[in-house]
Amino acid sequence: MSGSISPLAPKIYAEMPPVRGVRMATAAAGIKYKNRTDVLMMVFDRPATVAGVFTRSKCPSAPVDFCRANLPGGVARAVVVNSGNANAFTGRKGRESTQMTAEAAARAVGCSEGEVFLASTGVIGEPLDATKFSGVLDSLAASGTEDFWFEAAKAIMTTDTYPKVATRTAELGGVTVTINGIAKGSGMIAPDMATMLSFVVTDMPVAAEVLQSLLARHTQTSFNAITVDSDTSTSDTLLAFATGKAALDPITSLDDPRAEIFGQALSDVLFELAILVVRDGEGATKQVSIHVEGATTDASAFRIAKAIADSPLVKTAIAGEDANWGRVVMAVGKAGEPADRDRLAIRFGDLLVARDGERAEGYDEAATSAYMKGEELELTVSLGLGEGKATVYTCDLTHGYITINGDYRS
């Protein structure tokens, strides 16, 4: 954890209501951190349906392998998350560690190991000693409470400077259902996936396949549309659980009109959590939305937006409050996507800075510089080629990033 809290931290945190059907507890197992909680256990007393999206890394962590194997079962009874050690690139020892944790969790809850989900975050390559916390899972399973979301979000933090929580409700058939989510992530954040870890729970009964479809769809415009540093974690894990405690018939098909309403609320939770991650980007002092429009396709627009959002030169210029739109042109050019230099237009907020491949007539340096001093910036690139559009969310690149990452492991 960094010493100081991000200047972009929320001024007020959401009041997190309980979600019927899930209980949580945390412990301080001393995995790496002192004087703070580092283990979270979530328990579903009745089986919840489950959906998941994971890192596309070719070198995934042991817990990611473990979750992938269990996901087709579609049922969850327990989740164990630890911070301080990612259990990634730990070979046979890593698999033994997930096995030991899963056995202990299954025993504590009275379920099969196939109904347990695991996630770990922290240093890579260090063997994770699961005996440090496998012994406490019995007591965590017994003591968990429904009203514990904020504490849960705290226990999974690493370089995060604040806990990340979001909640939404939806009215379905006269019943209010709730979706709560927590996330952690600050560095090693890049689309596919960009989480690193997030857990979302609803009391709405939703079939696992439907939950999976909705989760995958809404990940595209939330966690997969943010980048802090273009680095992709070995451990990214987003899991959604439906406890089914709301007194409603389950959604078993995407054709159910309630899937749309529920999906929108889910999307809102995922988006809010994703933005909270960007705003806690390591060293971040500004949140930046990169909009690309007029591309040949949405996918092309996305790749251009990501090239801009990942450019160290764009990000350092923003940190320096420098309206250096020349670097935006550079990043458009390097994306390798269709672009016509002489049709390009660029806006910072509502200020047109470039048009038709050169500086805009009436460009106002003073107004643009004043705009750059803001904490939330909107940058729009119009390509003038087609209808494709996309938005990627990122932060600036500051001395804080270097300080945090030049001295993380030691």
Added chain:
Amino acid sequence: MSGSISPLAPKIYAEMPPVRGVRMATAAAGIKYKNRTDVLMMVFDRPATVAGVFTRSKCPSAPVDFCRANLPGGVARAVVVNSGNANAFTGRKGRESTQMTAEAAARAVGCSEGEVFLASTGVIGEPLDATKFSGVLDSLAASGTEDFWFEAAKAIMTTDTYPKVATRTAELGGVTVTINGIAKGSGMIAPDMATMLSFVVTDMPVAAEVLQSLLARHTQTSFNAITVDSDTSTSDTLLAFATGKAALDPITSLDDPRAEIFGQALSDVLFELAILVVRDGEGATKQVSIHVEGATTDASAFRIAKAIADSPLVKTAIAGEDANWGRVVMAVGKAGEPADRDRLAIRFGDLLVARDGERAEGYDEAATSAYMKGEELELTVSLGLGEGKATVYTCDLTHGYITINGDYRS
């Protein structure tokens, strides 16, 4: 130009011999900088053959467009380079500016505009006022001397902290031929191209097509194998000229056995210049060679090496002298290339830190930490899949990079 010189600057500079057939002169035109030269003119009194490699940016600068149009002619009489303004994304004004400069150069030298080559480096998007220096080209053309390489290298610098020169000779048919090169580049450096600007001249007579083939081939393992910050310039230009002044029959075919010998000397010059660019990477304190072996193909090895070399988390760890090989695993995983986590081995120098997907038996933290304090680091990743290999050269990512780029334009 940054205030302090890179700690990786050469202790001794190469003595640059004249290359018969090319004269150079510089001027201080006040394009952006005060109290320093910012215009370089090279003159070939007899037509030189020419070859060139340019940025792959979709938003190239006006001078790049101009050179691309002239290159098929294969003949050069004059080169004009300015620093302080890239003449990129300057629309019609940019084309007018290259036109005015080319006309002035052609008039000064007595050649056609098709025999003039131009390059500009500096801020993007600012109209370049060519009247500032088009008036001095007459006197530069008249006053140029053969023994002016070091001054030439100085005039093209931007954020560079030292001038970059390299020279080689080759014995061909009892005659010593010379290849001299200069380069500039410090930030916005990424393969394809990674220069940003470099000019190489030989007195060896070489047909333009042969020169082009050799240049393209040896760019792959030099300028295209370095990265500072993954950002691709709008302006990258590498031009090679053969004045033909050596008393030898020209090389007109790659089958000429002299092409191999000459090509090796050319390759050495390009490689030395490329490494000089990396060592002057913005804020660099360490030079890092990333070797990848055992990949399925050379191209796959290159993409993995580049993913490691571009990773901000790897680069900040190196800046912090932290042997954080877990971040190397992360970068291998994000490259999207074939990789088997459980076969991966990683070495820092000769020290084996990871093998078979986990920390190596007998890993010595103290020895590894001591190794990281060095100024030149070798990092080797063995994938264990095939015979593909590649090396990418980069530097660390430090506070210096942020300082330089958070305040470059203003």
